[in-house]
Amino acid sequence: MDNAQTAIPTTGAQERELVINAVRVIHQYRDKDEDEIINELIASGVQDIDAERALLFIETAFARVMLSNSGASFSDLFTVHSLSSKSKVVQACFSLEPIYQAAVSVAQDAVSGKTLSREEFASAACRGWECNAVSSIQSRGENPINYEFGPSAFFSMNDQVFEKWKMSIAVLRPSSKGPNTPWTRLRRLVTRT
Numbered sequence: 001m002d003n004a005q006t007a008i009p010t011t012g013a014q015e016r017e018l019v020i021n022a023v024r025v026i027h028q029y030r031d032k033d034e035d036e037i038i039n040e041l042i043a044s045g046v047q048d049i050d051a052e053r054a055l056l057f058i059e060t061a062f063a064r065v066m067l068s069n070s071g072a073s074f075s076d077l078f079t080v081h082s083l084s085s086k087s088k089v090v091q092a093c094f095s096l097e098p099i100y101q102a103a104v105s106v107a108q109d110a111v112s113g114k115t116l117s118r119e120e121f122a123s124a125a126c127r128g129w130e131c132n133a134v135s136s137i138q139s140r141g142e143n144p145i146n147y148e149f150g151p152s153a154f155f156s157m158n159d160q161v162f163e164k165w166k167m168s169i170a171v172l173r174p175s176s177k178g179p180n181t182p183w184t185r186l187r188r189l190v191t192r193t
Helices: 014-026 034-041 048-066 100-109 119-127 130-141 159-173 182-192
Strands: 077-081 089-093 152-153
Touching: 014 034, 014 048, 014 119, 034 048, 034 159, 048 119, 048 130, 048 159, 077 159, 089 159, 089 182, 100 119
Parallel strands: 077 152
Antiparallel strands: 077 089
16 A cells, blocks of 8 residues: 555554564664654555554553553653644544554563564663653652653654544544543543643
8 A cells, every 4th residue: 555545444463463563673773763763664565654653652552561560650642743833733542542552462462472572672662752761760769650751742754644643543533422531531631731
């Protein structure tokens, strides 16, 4: 499928395969920046939106799995910002993202020795901002259990991909408008700030 086309939601098995293959690319290019890794994923046949999502969600999911016993608490919310306009922002929940869910599952399996090598797991986990934040807290002699981190913020690689984020987030929103849906809680939190 052409990268310019709208991404079609994938099944859980496809998402797991995407995550495993993306982690291997991340490990192979671990000394490269995010744009270079995303370009490598695209060159391997991954759609641009899925390449960006995979890298960002893998970094976060693997870091959070690695830090699951640290006591630090992380928000389920995230925002995606356009590089060209500060006013263009998409807000969503990690728990509603199939690629993120697959990344958590693969990371948990990697920790228990079922998938990926330790080196591949570490290459992905240590890229997450969460690892840097907890490491900084611990280097000051503080306990991360006292910290609750707010929403993650990501920047999309270009406006075309940002528009795909907007379209795909709209597709993932639950249709229920009940008071206890994650999206309703997200809107309440966002409107308070």
